[in-house]
Amino acid sequence: MIIKRDCDYTVKHVNRRLHIYLPDDYWESNERYPVMYFFDGHNLFYDEDATYGKSWGLKDFMDQWSKKMIIVGMECGHEGKERLNEYCPYTMNTYFAGKIEGIGDETFQWIINEVKPMIDREYRTYSHREATGIAGSSMGGLMSVYGVTVYNDIFSKGACLSSAVTPCIALIERDLKKNRISPDTRVYFSWGTNEVKQAKDPMKTSMGRAHKRIINTLESQGAACLLYIQPDGRHCEADWEKQIPLFMDHLWMR
Numbered sequence: 001m002i003i004k005r006d007c008d009y010t011v012k013h014v015n016r017r018l019h020i021y022l023p024d025d026y027w028e029s030n031e032r033y034p035v036m037y038f039f040d041g042h043n044l045f046y047d048e049d050a051t052y053g054k055s056w057g058l059k060d061f062m063d064q065w066s067k068k069m070i071i072v073g074m075e076c077g078h079e080g081k082e083r084l085n086e087y088c089p090y091t092m093n094t095y096f097a098g099k100i101e102g103i104g105d106e107t108f109q110w111i112i113n114e115v116k117p118m119i120d121r122e123y124r125t126y127s128h129r130e131a132t133g134i135a136g137s138s139m140g141g142l143m144s145v146y147g148v149t150v151y152n153d154i155f156s157k158g159a160c161l162s163s164a165v166t167p168c169i170a171l172i173e174r175d176l177k178k179n180r181i182s183p184d185t186r187v188y189f190s191w192g193t194n195e196v197k198q199a200k201d202p203m204k205t206s207m208g209r210a211h212k213r214i215i216n217t218l219e220s221q222g223a224a225c226l227l228y229i230q231p232d233g234r235h236c237e238a239d240w241e242k243q244i245p246l247f248m249d250h251l252w253m254r
Helices: 058-066 082-086 106-124 139-150 168-177 206-220 237-242 243-250
Strands: 001-009 014-021 035-037 070-074 090-096 098-100 132-137 157-163 187-190 224-229
Touching: 001 106, 014 106, 035 106, 035 139, 058 243, 070 106, 090 168, 090 224, 132 139, 132 243, 139 157, 139 168, 157 243, 168 206, 187 206, 187 243, 206 224, 224 243, 237 243
Parallel strands: 035 070, 035 132, 132 157, 157 187, 187 224
Antiparallel strands: 001 014, 014 070, 090 098
């Protein structure tokens, strides 16, 4: 089942909607569940809510997957550059959007200090880091890279799809080197071949080189990383949906 509820995004003191997935038998059981937090919550479950009319179809997957958990989809702002600013940990210049005034760390403070405590208080969760993951695509993928590394004491798992890491790879590496990564950390990375200029070796593209630098640093500290380069993959919900079994199995089914 999906519950939609508004939450005060205190960074700006405006409402942001949460899209919360609960197992269908949630109210008939006394079980506790791990929790995975997703960016762009409006794109996860229903096509009619999705920005471009196509969702990830995540509800359908979760309804039939063997591991039950709670999913918390967090919606962003939709005006102007709100999403870019809210989902970027850094202020930086980009080739795709010009200057981004990043307030992504403030967004994480909101998640960690307000959203997560509310979810743990009002729903039957396992609140410890080993049962807590973060996920997203594009700018949400960048935020997931940031969250699972800078806030590794909160999130032990991250799914980082088509992550916008290239413009800020030096800043990501700086933060990676400042933070201790627990060796039980599990991270999934991906991008599609149609998202970057064609190359015989995808790892020699700017996307490939940036991901290699991140993965090497994580693996040097014992983290388990999976990189998937999606053949003919595009930067869209339909192709991210195809990856759900891959990243969910890597993060949770060991």
